[in-house]
Amino acid sequence: MYTYHDILSKENVSLSARLEKSLKTADSLAAQLQVINNHKEKIELMLKxxxxxxxxxxxxxxxxxxxxxTISKLQQELLHCSTKNSIHFQPQVVLLFLCF
Structure with missing residues (x-):
């Protein structure tokens, strides 16, 4: 026959075992969460x-x-000025300027 004290003692042992298992699970989940957070931070840095x-x-x-x-406008102005003022450039100089 079990006494009230025996029943409480067995229940206490059972609860302690369940609590220990829960703490191990919580530690495992915390470690997994830390890994996930590290990956998240790396991804955020890559995205930034x-x-x-x-x-x-x-x-x-x-x-x-x-x-x-701006270059195009300057080229147009140069061509306009050269035709307006009848300034003649050597073809190599005009070609060189137009390339830039």
Whole structure:
């Protein structure tokens, strides 16, 4: 026959075992969560770097188009001035200027 004390003792041992198992599971889950967070941080850094590269590329492209437009305008002005004032350049000089 079991006494009240025996029943409580067995229940306490059972609860302690379940608690220990739960703590091990919690530790395992915490370790897995840390690995996931590390991967998440790496992915975020890669995405930020990729976004920065895209923004930089966009800025470079924009500046390139602006420079190209300015060069085109200068070439047109040069051609206009040369025909208006009857200034004749050697073909090599005009070709060299138009290449830039």
């Amino acid at each position: 770097a990729e976004l920065a590269a895209k923004v930089e590329t966009k800025d470079v492209k924009q500046k390139f188009f602006e420079l190209q437009s």
